[in-house]
Amino acid sequence: MNQTALEKIINSIFETLEEAIVSYQNSPEDWDISDGNVAICILTEDGRVYGKLFGTDKLKGRHFFSVAYKKASQVWITGQRTGDYEKIVFGGEMDPEDSPIELPDLIGWVGGQPIKIEDTQLSVGFSGFRGFNDIDIVQTAVEKVMLTY
Known part of the structure; x- marks a missing residue:
């Protein structure tokens, strides 16, 4: 896929x-975490970084983008969802010393995932809601966008 597309x-x-994001106002378990200040980070295979902060609290946005970047970069390095990769490392499938990410830098939080768009692999991190919602909100957005392409 070309860069412009x-x-x-x-x-x-x-x-x-x-x-x-505003639909999560009805979920106090999520909204109380961030008050709508959330962030997404997307890394392309060649290392380009795209990001967006949502909300008006710059300090919360900065914090959540930092977490979103760590999630996305871990996916970019390992090719695995965050949370799943830690199970591989700490569940005995891999010696922690063989992990390309030094301990204790594994993020551990759910919310980072690989997303394939045509022939392009994206590594995506989202932060600000509970981890399973971080995953779902991105997947739903990607599915909705790809319906128009």
Whole structure:
């Protein structure tokens, strides 16, 4: 996929997320964490970084983007969802010393995931809600955007 088309898709994902974030106001378990200040980070296979902060609290946004970047970069390095990779490392499938990410830098939180768009692999991290919702909100946005492409 060419860079212009990919950037258009990524920007559409950001727009779709902006619409979806407000729906979490009805979920105090999520909204109370961030008050709508959430962040997404997307890394392409060649290391380009795209990101978006949502909300008005710059300090919360900074914190959540930092976490989103760590999630996305761990996916970029390992090819595995965050949370799942830690199970591999600490569940005995891999010697922790063989992990390309030095301990204790494994993020451990759910919310980082690989997303395939046509022939392009994206590594995505989202932060600000509970981990399973971090995963779902991104997957739903990507599915909605790809319906138009």
